Amino acid sequence: MQQRTPIQEQIDLPFVESLRISFQSLKIRFGRSIITTAGITLGIAFLVSVWTNNEIGLALQESGRQSAINTFEETTEKGISTKDIWLIVMSLIVCVVGIANSMLMAVTERFREIGTMKCLGALDGFVVRLFLLESGFQGFSGALIGALIGTLGAVLLGLKDYGLDLFFYFPLLPAQPEDGTMQLGVIVVILLGCILGMILAVIGSSFPAWRAAKLPPAEAMRTEV
Amino acid sequence: MADIVVKTEDVVKEYRMGSNILRALDGINIEIERGEYISLMGPSGSGKSTLFNMIGALDRPTEGQVYIDGQNMSQLSQRQIAAFRCHRVGYIFQSYNLLHVRSAHGNVTLPMIFAGIPEKQRNEKAEQLLDLVGLGDRMYHLPDELSGGQRQRVAIARALANDPSIVLADEPTANLDTITGREIIDLIKRLNTDQSVTVISATHDLKMLDVSDRIVDIRDGLVERIRNRDEIDIEVGEVGGEGE
Ligand SMILES: Nc1ncnc2c1ncn2[C@@H]1O[C@H](COP(=O)(O)OP(=O)(O)O)[C@@H](O)[C@H]1O
Ligand SMILES: [Mg+2]
Numbered sequence: 001m002q003q004r005t006p007i008q009e010q011i012d013l014p015f016v017e018s019l020r021i022s023f024q025s026l027k028i029r030f031g032r033s034i035i036t037t038a039g040i041t042l043g044i045a046f047l048v049s050v051w052t053n054n055e056i057g058l059a060l061q062e063s064g065r066q067s068a069i070n071t072f073e074e075t076t077e078k079g080i081s082t083k084d085i086w087l088i089v090m091s092l093i094v095c096v097v098g099i100a101n102s103m104l105m106a107v108t109e110r111f112r113e114i115g116t117m118k119c120l121g122a123l124d125g126f127v128v129r130l131f132l133l134e135s136g137f138q139g140f141s142g143a144l145i146g147a148l149i150g151t152l153g154a155v156l157l158g159l160k161d162y163g164l165d166l167f168f169y170f171p172l173l174p175a176q177p178e179d180g181t182m183q184l185g186v187i188v189v190i191l192l193g194c195i196l197g198m199i200l201a202v203i204g205s206s207f208p209a210w211r212a213a214k215l216p217p218a219e220a221m222r223t224e225v
Numbered sequence: 226m227a228d229i230v231v232k233t234e235d236v237v238k239e240y241r242m243g244s245n246i247l248r249a250l251d252g253i254n255i256e257i258e259r260g261e262y263i264s265l266m267g268p269s270g271s272g273k274s275t276l277f278n279m280i281g282a283l284d285r286p287t288e289g290q291v292y293i294d295g296q297n298m299s300q301l302s303q304r305q306i307a308a309f310r311c312h313r314v315g316y317i318f319q320s321y322n323l324l325h326v327r328s329a330h331g332n333v334t335l336p337m338i339f340a341g342i343p344e345k346q347r348n349e350k351a352e353q354l355l356d357l358v359g360l361g362d363r364m365y366h367l368p369d370e371l372s373g374g375q376r377q378r379v380a381i382a383r384a385l386a387n388d389p390s391i392v393l394a395d396e397p398t399a400n401l402d403t404i405t406g407r408e409i410i411d412l413i414k415r416l417n418t419d420q421s422v423t424v425i426s427a428t429h430d431l432k433m434l435d436v437s438d439r440i441v442d443i444r445d446g447l448v449e450r451i452r453n454r455d456e457i458d459i460e461v462g463e464v465g466g467e468g469e
Contacts, residue, residue: 121311
């Protein structure tokens with residue numbers, strides 16, 4: 001049996017090449033990308049609206065406005081009530097589960113594509129990087145839109161409860177009132193929402209992508225969705 | 226002396242499903258010479274695709290060894306296996322397996338991207354290959370905009386992108402009508418003769434018989450018999466083109 005040139009090691013792709021492939025994929029699958037991104041948007045919108053609503057409540061309560069105190073009377077002693085904490089935790093869970101689910105679905109329907117790319121010479125790491133880039137971008141843009149929608153929702157709710165006073169005491173920036181409660185401010189809440197959305201999307205997609213990339217191509221390509 | 230490209234040694238593949246073990250390959254020994262056109266024939270479920278996956282390093286055998294170009298596949302690193310799939314083998318599947326987010330041209334360039342070939346060079350090569358398979362006027366169509374036969378042509382062009390020494394085809398005509406299937410077979414045969422690519426094709430399409438140098442009959446995960454070209458010619462007359 002003759003030995004031909006020995007089999008070399010597969011090279012790593014330049015980063016721009018991965019970036020191009022992932023963006024092209026997002027562009028062509030635009031409709032599907034939008035649906036996945038909408039899942040992220042919804043989760044973050046819900047979380048940010050609850051959170052911002054709470055920030056607004058605290059700020060107006062702090063301002064000593066009668067209207068605010070009236071609205072808060074039943075539920076609040078000082079600072080965040082257990083009901084608010086419960087709401088925030090619930091919205092966080094909804095957000096985590098929702099995003100993880102949409103990313104898992106988005107990756108599962110692409111198992112065949114992953115197997116095919118490996119047939120053509122893709123390294124496992126490349127496949128994971130591709131999904132990391134795509135989901136990072138989807139996560140950030142989806143979360144940003146969600147955070148803005150959530151803030152808008154909270155502002156509308158605030159207007160209903162407090163009227164125009166809302167804008168005089170609007171908690172845009174972080175504040176540390178005397179009673180020791182911490183107010184993050186709306187800008188920080190939006191930022192945290194974006195980061196959270198992006199992290200959740202990246203984890204939610206790169207974990208199943210990593211599992212699929214580890215499979216032998218024959219198995220990955222068998223998956224029919 | 227014969228130049229052996231593919232050699233399998235007692236290859237066994239078992240699939241585990243719960244407590245059941247299914248022995249899809251039960252000790253396969255074959256040797257394939259460079260430049261041959263080999264057909265793996267056998268009824269559905271006989272183990273053709275499983276053997277295809279073993280030879281193409283798309284899955285690992287449970288027992289036994291596969292040698293390609295004298296290299297024992299079980300001794301390769303992950304990176305070497307990726308390079309092997311990228312450079313040495315071209316895969317053609319029954320269901321085409323094109324990336325539907327990439328145009329015909331984009332599908333053909335992808336293996337060249339993985340091989341690190343500069344952009345200008347790979348674009349030219351892709352155009353040249355798509356011309357070769359008769360898709361010069363459909364290069365930038367997405368797979369969804371192509372017919373089955375055209376998709377399979379894209380897959381063939383893609384399989385040739387990095388000048389592989391082996392083309393593996395798993396029932397490439399199973400989803401195509403008779404005439405289109407015939408065209409695809411002729412195209413693969415032309416690559417085999419013109420570019421001296423070794424072709425290993427799983428099939429139960431009898432049209433494949435008369436282009437094959439040898440036919441390996443697979444049944445229940447075993448090689449039932451191996452027929453040569455001259456034996457085949459007689460039988461084609463007898464069978465008269467009847468389907469499985
Ligand atoms: N991933 C798998 N898991 C379990 N069983 C499998 C798997 N792949 C193939 N098989 C089984 O192995 C046998 C051989 O299958 P296959 O190689 O696909 O046959 P062919 O390609 O000749 O139709 C069949 O019984 C099939 O059901
Ligand atoms: Mg099969």
